[in-house]
Amino acid sequence: DPLGGFLEAISFVALDFVHILPSACALGKSLNHFEHLLVVTATPIALYALILLGSWIFNMRKFKGRFKVISFNFLNIMIFLLPSISKTICQSFRCTIYDDNSDAPFSYLSVDLSVDCGTALYETQVLYASLMMIVYTLGVPLVLGMWLYKFRHKLNPQDAVVSVSSASALELDISGGPGVSSTVMSDESQMRSLSYAKKASLTKPQTQILADRWEASREEPILRFALVYEPHYYAYEVYAMIRRLLLTSLPLVFDTLASTTIFVLSIAIVTLVTERELRPYLNPFLSAFTYVLHWQVLLFVLFMLLLDAKMTSSLQRFVISLALVVANLSIILIVFVETETMRRERERAAMWIVQKDKTISERERQLKVLKTQLLKDKAEDRSKFSTAWAHLASAEDGAETRMLQGARTLAQRFSITPRQLSEVANVDELM
Numbered sequence: 371d372p373l374g375g376f377l378e379a380i381s382f383v384a385l386d387f388v389h390i391l392p393s394a395c396a397l398g399k400s401l402n403h404f405e406h407l408l409v410v411t412a413t414p415i416a417l418y419a420l421i422l423l424g425s426w427i428f429n430m431r432k433f434k435g436r437f438k439v440i441s442f443n444f445l446n447i448m449i450f451l452l453p454s455i456s457k458t459i460c461q462s463f464r465c466t467i468y469d470d471n472s473d474a475p476f477s478y479l480s481v482d483l484s485v486d487c488g489t490a491l492y493e494t495q496v497l498y499a500s501l502m503m504i505v506y507t508l509g510v511p512l513v514l515g516m517w518l519y520k521f522r523h524k525l526n527p528q529d530a531v532v533s534v535s536s537a538s539a540l541e542l543d544i545s546g547g548p549g550v551s552s553t554v555m556s557d558e559s560q561m562r563s564l565s566y567a568k569k570a571s572l573t574k575p576q577t578q579i580l581a582d583r584w585e586a587s588r589e590e591p592i593l594r595f596a597l598v599y600e601p602h603y604y605a606y607e608v609y610a611m612i613r614r615l616l617l618t619s620l621p622l623v624f625d626t627l628a629s630t631t632i633f634v635l636s637i638a639i640v641t642l643v644t645e646r647e648l649r650p651y652l653n654p655f656l657s658a659f660t661y662v663l664h665w666q667v668l669l670f671v672l673f674m675l676l677l678d679a680k681m682t683s684s685l686q687r688f689v690i691s692l693a694l695v696v697a698n699l700s701i702i703l704i705v706f707v708e709t710e711t712m713r714r715e716r717e718r719a720a721m722w723i724v725q726k727d728k729t730i731s732e733r734e735r736q737l738k739v740l741k742t743q744l745l746k747d748k749a750e751d752r753s754k755f756s757t758a759w760a761h762l763a764s765a766e767d768g769a770e771t772r773m774l775q776g777a778r779t780l781a782q783r784f785s786i787t788p789r790q791l792s793e794v795a796n797v798d799e800l801m
Contacts, residue, residue, distance in 0.1 A: 403462065403482035404495045410458050411502045414451065418444050442591035448510050449611060456507045456619040462499035464622060465492075507615060515608040517592050524586040525596045525604035527579065580652075584719055603650035613641050617667070631675065638668040653712075659704060666697060 401409070418440070425436045465477040465487035479485035485492055518525065579601065587593040596604035616637050624630040642664040651657040673690055676682050682690065763770045 402484050403458075403479055404485065404491060404498075406482075407458055407462055407495065407499060407502070410455050411506065414444075414448065414455070415505075439591050442594065445510070445514055445592070445595070449607075452506060452510055452611065453614045453618040456503075456615050457622070459499050459502050459507060460619045460622040462495050464625070507619060511608050511611045511615075514592075514595065514611070515605055518596055518605045518608070521586070521590055521593055522604060524590075525583060525593060526601040527582070581719075581722070598652060598656065599650045600652055603648065606648075606650045613637070627678070631671070631678075635668075635671050635675075638664070638671055642668055655708070659708065663701065666694075666701065669697075670694065 421440055422437065425440060426433045429436065461481040462479075464480045466480045467475050467477045469475050477487040479487060479492065485495070583593065583597060583601070587597060595607045599606045617634060621630045621634055624633060642661075645657075645661050645664050649657040651660065673694065676690070677687065759770075762773060
């Protein structure tokens with residue numbers, strides 16, 4: 371079976387480090403499920419706490435900034451570890467009953483037959499697993515969602531309600547008047563762009579919106595979870611996390627193969643349609659690629675149904691299995707290529723921000739020079755005026771009075787009070 375061998379070869383991507391590491395050789399015995407559960411749930415929390423404590427001890431003054439970076443990295447790692455941890459937690463409840471026709475049936479944990487479900491060990495395991503389900507399965511998505519919601523105004527400003535992925539089909543000007551560009555689009559794309567344009571009044575070009583979000587993420591690293599998505603889908607990473615948990619953990623709640631298959635198939639179809647309709651990614655290629663991945667999940671479930679129904683011959687099973695292997699290898703290759711492309715895009719974005727900072731610094735330098743010169747000129751004018759007025763007052767009797775009367779007459783002729791602009795675009799306009 372090519373697919374079975376391929377899945378076995380890449381089983382390490384499940385990131386179940388207890389099974390990856392030779393724990394049985396190191397400890398001299400195999401871990402039961404409860405011990406396995408303790409290791410996979412306590413280790414991330416302990417490492418996170420130790421890193422925070424070490425950061426606080428070595429540099430208390432910069433702890434606030436380090437806390438943000440450490441928390442971002444921890445959540446980033448948890449995105450990969452959470453399905454495996456949550457699966458282990460959910461496996462802690464289901465028991466298989468044996469000899470249920472007898473007067474005294476007995477049951478054992480389905481994932482580990484060494485654990486008797488009628489003992490105090492199992493009750494302790496259930497209590498601990500319930501607590502860890504709140505911490506991990508429910509807590510991690512909830513914390514990420516609340517954290518992103520806290521900065522929703524930076525991630526989804528009021529002038530960013532137009533779909534950024536379709537912004538190339540809109541001409542966005544500073545005055546806020548979006549219009550259809552001369553880009554050749556399909557009728558569907560034109561209608562979609564126009565419908566977004568009617569609902570919004572943009573005050574910034576889409577490049578400025580993205581630049582503002584990127585700069586905000588430099589101060590709040592947690593915002594980087596939202597940078598790959600359109601502004602109004604800033605919390606889509608939480609949905610993606612919940613989707614993975616629904617496909618990996620919740621099926622363990624069902625007792626029969628039929629109910630499990632129906633549930634997984636329903637989730638796969640609903641999320642496939644959702645991904646197609648929302649298209650939440652800024653990068654159109656990434657949206658299409660994720661859509662293909664959703665199809666891959668659905669095709670795998672259908673393939674397993676064909677195997678269980680015994681509707682395929684050995685040759686047909688081999689061909690379908692080989693096709694799925696080729697599809698998976700192609701996806702892995704595309705991931706590596708696209709990762710390199712995204713790395714270059716991030717480098718270009720960082721260079722743009724550095725250049726912008728240099729431009730701002732040069733402007734600030736020019737304004738500082740101008741301000742210094744204006745203060746100097748103002749002091750010289752005050753001195754010259756005081757000297758001239760003293761000469762006028764001492765020239766002859768009544769000269770100062772006639773000067774003030776003339777100024778009064780001049781002021782009465784021009785009733786409009788001169789006023790200075792609150793801001794100017796550049797030094798030339800000011801002069």
